Amino acid sequence: MPPKRDKADNTAMRELKRAIQEGAPKKLYLFHGEEAFLRDYYLARLKQALLPAGLEDFNLHTAQGKECSVDWIEQAADCLPMMSARTLVIVTDFDLYGLGEKPRERLAKVLEGLPDYCCLVFVYDLLPYKADGRSKLAGLLKKEGAVVEFQRQSQGDLTDWICRQFKKAGKGVDTEDARYLIFLCGDLMNTLSAEIGKIAAYSPHPRVTRADMDAVAIPQIDAVVFQMTDAMARKDFDKAASVLADLLHSQQPPIMILSAMGKYFRQLYTARLYLDAGKGRGEFMELWGMKSGYQADKLMDAARRFSLPWCRYAVGRCAQADIELKSSYGQERELLTGLLMELASGRRAAV
Numbered sequence: 001m002p003p004k005r006d007k008a009d010n011t012a013m014r015e016l017k018r019a020i021q022e023g024a025p026k027k028l029y030l031f032h033g034e035e036a037f038l039r040d041y042y043l044a045r046l047k048q049a050l051l052p053a054g055l056e057d058f059n060l061h062t063a064q065g066k067e068c069s070v071d072w073i074e075q076a077a078d079c080l081p082m083m084s085a086r087t088l089v090i091v092t093d094f095d096l097y098g099l100g101e102k103p104r105e106r107l108a109k110v111l112e113g114l115p116d117y118c119c120l121v122f123v124y125d126l127l128p129y130k131a132d133g134r135s136k137l138a139g140l141l142k143k144e145g146a147v148v149e150f151q152r153q154s155q156g157d158l159t160d161w162i163c164r165q166f167k168k169a170g171k172g173v174d175t176e177d178a179r180y181l182i183f184l185c186g187d188l189m190n191t192l193s194a195e196i197g198k199i200a201a202y203s204p205h206p207r208v209t210r211a212d213m214d215a216v217a218i219p220q221i222d223a224v225v226f227q228m229t230d231a232m233a234r235k236d237f238d239k240a241a242s243v244l245a246d247l248l249h250s251q252q253p254p255i256m257i258l259s260a261m262g263k264y265f266r267q268l269y270t271a272r273l274y275l276d277a278g279k280g281r282g283e284f285m286e287l288w289g290m291k292s293g294y295q296a297d298k299l300m301d302a303a304r305r306f307s308l309p310w311c312r313y314a315v316g317r318c319a320q321a322d323i324e325l326k327s328s329y330g331q332e333r334e335l336l337t338g339l340l341m342e343l344a345s346g347r348r349a350a351v
Helices: 011-021 036-050 070-078 101-112 136-144 155-168 175-185 189-202 210-216 221-233 237-249 254-276 281-288 293-303 308-326 332-344
Strands: 028-032 060-064 087-092 118-123 146-149
Touching: 011 036, 011 146, 028 036, 028 136, 036 087, 036 118, 036 189, 060 070, 070 087, 070 101, 070 118, 101 136, 136 146, 155 175, 155 189, 175 189, 175 210, 175 221, 175 293, 189 210, 221 237, 221 254, 221 293, 221 332, 237 254, 237 332, 254 281, 254 293, 254 308, 254 332, 281 293, 308 332
Parallel strands: 028 118, 028 146, 060 087, 087 118
Antiparallel strands: none
16 A cells, blocks of 8 residues: 555645745745646746846846856845845756765855845756755755745545636536546646636636546546546446557557556456455545545545455456566456456356
């Protein structure tokens, strides 16, 4: 089973939001995390708060990690603002903890001595951020500034945001359909924003429907495989086979398809265990870190149709298929098709 996820600590982001609203951002920030949409949004808010319109080119200084150096950061931080109270320095993908000892010491002095008019932001985009708690730089970032992690949003916050985005596009959407969109396309806001735009433009009705979403949205592979395995749970074997054929025809890597199938049956097994233990959907969603209530309801409903031994058997059979797939080059399609037929046949080999 998956480990339970720690609850998100959004204190740093709340403080950033408040500082921007009050017009008093700190001198030093570090932005990182999976949710690039929120990161870019707050970078834009910082620019609006600090840089007078029309003077951005004079007071905004940017650099990419490979092109940047401690010398550049020091010079940019020392640049006086022009017809503005503050300057903004944005450094993207600069490996703070990969510096040598002397550059680290120099950078530490720069951070300690940042002028009041400068706001320096280190942004981690393509480069993952891994803090070194033993480093003086890590302590300085917390003491002199703030480390803001932009995490994937909770289902409730994300659902509300989707409804607001559709409203901005002149469309309405039901809460349950907004949750279905999370299931269909994932929970990253950049992806959802693009899909919302397409769906709103496509839908001829004042209120978008799931049919509109299915017609134009690009589903994530987990959602497609879920539809396949859910069809099998409903004993709609023709539908399950059709979805698998479409997946294989679309050139999806067989190993990714099998991985998603294995995840589904592990979730199904967990749901069956929770049902037998008298636990509910909320606890199940928390364990798997699910954002989609639609997905959780489908899994709990499907689990009622299978015995616990069969669910355990399906998990084991997917694990065996994974080994077979990795050692049978050129036979991947046959292995996946055979696995689906075997599971769809309702065999109770483990009962």
